[in-house]
Amino acid sequence: TGIMPGGFNEVVIRNASAVAGPRIGLQAEGSHLRKINSKYYVMNITWPRGGMRTQIIHRADKITGPYEGKVILQDKGIAQGCLIDTPDGKWYAVLFQDNGSVGRSPWLVPVKWEEGWPVLGIDGKAPMTLDIDDKEEGFGNITASDEFNRKPREPLPLAWQWNHNPENLYWSIGERSGYLRLTTGRVDSGVLQARNTLTQRTFGPVSSATTKIEVAHMKDGDCAGLIALQRRYGFVGVKMEGRSKSIVMVSAISNTGEEVESVPLKLQTVYLKIDCDFRDRTDKACFYYSLDGKTWTKVGAVLQMAYTLPHFMGYRFGLFNFATKTPGGFVDFDFFRVSNEITGAE
Template sequence: MKTFKNPILPGFYPDPSICRVEDDYYMVTSTFEYFPGVPIFHSKDLVNWRQLGHVLDRPSQLNLDGTPCSKGIYAATIRYNDGIFYMITTFVVSKTGARKNFYVTATDPAGPWSEPNWLDDAPGIDSSLFFDEDGKVYFTANRVPPEGQQYPKHMEIYLQELDLQEKQLVGSKYSLWDGALKQIHAQEAPHLYKIDGYYYLIIAEGGTGFTHSVTIARSESITGPYEVCKTNPILTHRHLGRNYPITNVGHADIVETQDGEWWMVCLGTRPYGGDYRNIGRETFLVPFTWENGWPVVNPGKGIVEIEMVRPSLPEQRWQTQQACDHFDSEKLDDRWNFIRTPRENFWSLTERTGFLRLKTKAETIIEETNPSFIGRRQQHINFAVRTEMHFSPTEEGESAGLVLLQSTDYQYRLEYTKVSGDTVVCLTKRVEGIDNVEAIYKTNANVLFFKVEAFGQSYSFYYAEKPEQWEIVKENVDGTILSSDVAGGFVGTYIGMYTSSSGKESSNFVDFDYFEYVGLSN
């Protein structure tokens, strides 16, 4: 039997949602404070995925100004009905917990997608849509139970009809279910389905950490009452211990193939070097069958595995993504992201042919702003990154280089900068919002090469003035600060190119000739 390897989307791609349109499959994931928002993927076989672009790719669709780390765009849901794709999601505005739900539409999943339709009086997170057989459309999300919380983080799933003409919720709100696992907390991520005469409600319980799980209930009426599956949770890894290679499994969506097979996508993490998850929450694929009207996930095992038997669908591979971006295009590749919404063109692929130019902005990467940063996800436990950088710091505080970013308060920066009149290569480790200089070397070059190599939680930094003539900046530094288990929050590590003038206005810029990222074997 042919097999596939999990995760199907490696790296920080959490909260997957999936839909099928004839022989094509589409999937979206969360993006939090990163822009563009909500990557959308396409597959023919559920295993091989290619990115079509982003759903929220215009500033008019996504205003992330001032959005704190790990806030912004939470779990997205993708659905298709009558020729139209729908993506609905929650925008978590601030640290105080303000939440706004909205949806956008498109006739082509590659875009363009519409401007947001904001829903009034729609509390909660992890919004989803369900299109019923009678033509009615329903919105689901979680909320504090109207009678109050019986224990910390006690939530319930509720339902309300959505009027697509008015683009607003109408009628009464119905309490559907507050979960199967009382006291486990954080009932969220609802998805409704109509299968063989029953309405099935799949949710996540236990939070997005080690106790994460998937539970299910059903009803003959969409408004309930909902019968709880006696074998809940239908999927979790919390009983496997923290040393199992896949943990934190939950937040699922399901799809039936044209061959009649049923598959579930869910998030999970791959801890390494201890209970640390630098890569973030990733997307996994697992089969299930139906027994007596209830799902049985991965029969005989009940867990997500690294290697599993493939779907019966014909294999469809896409062209592999280049490991090295030489910046020869006039458009940024879809793998690249900004932090928060860019409000000016501080980057260019045309001002110097074959280079990515970043303009040296006053904003820094230690502030909740939009710095001059372009980055991509860490997708491997072991990896190497290298780049060629053309830059001359002319004023104190001007810097450019590579950043390994978990948040504004947890990061590594390998920079070429000016300190006390000297130009230096400097490695800075930022923990709990405090910068610590790990190494500093005087140099005087207009062209520098930077390299980062990581094996597990051991990260090493190098620089060169000529290609491949590497000098050690510092080796075997602690990578665990790049895990949300240390830093908090919900995102994975980003690696990117950066420049700043540290609060001062500057006309300087940096040119990157290439950026190479490769996964390494053990």
């Protein structure tokens, strides 16, 4: 991208935050520009000192200005995004709200137009519920359970994201029918460096993730399992030392991964689970294992989750496998199941 020949390169809105008052902590940012009915609209967020994230907008008849602006939403910190319209003529603002360790929650805010200005919400507030049709897949492209029953090289659903650019030689679905296989391709110092970690976002108010992992082909020094991923992560997994395997819970609440508990494992299959509680910013994660998929045992310590800037994202569930000594070992995940309920050790 670049400046179009014959275009312009100049500041068109100076001190855009001024419409929100004189005491500004965060200057206007997150700009979105749309041309609607022959006018140009620029959406920005700002943050008055002692206040909250605030949505502002400026409009002009020409893209070069002059612009006039105003505050259009100051409620629960919901701000930063764009205006959208539907084929049937309805208008909304797509914004987000910071919600602690679960991350940034998307908000769809209804919009009506008055005298050429978008009016957001109902009586100045973003409603908690909307009367809209839901005839599609719902949130299946945001979070989704997966039985890994697909053909080799078939694309992953959009709910999945790799934590790093993947090494495609070292993961597969379909190499063993009905399983996700993660193979170590290099030696890593810890789980944050593990290349092929497959993740989905957590969600509130509570969410739970469960997986079944087969560990017969791990190598000495390997570690694989299920993680609540952020800078201050926690995971429950299987570690191999020499010829022995153990179920471990590791916590990075102090910014460094430390093994909190280890339980000897004689079987080659184990079930793992993480429960996340985001209610009222509780932000706690609990870790469990099961040998039969029915009876669950809590392991390690409760993780006090925290949204930190080095990762700049909410916590994510992740499936991982990394080597600390010799690459080439692999594990097979039978399924990944998410739920909007937490069941603990039931």
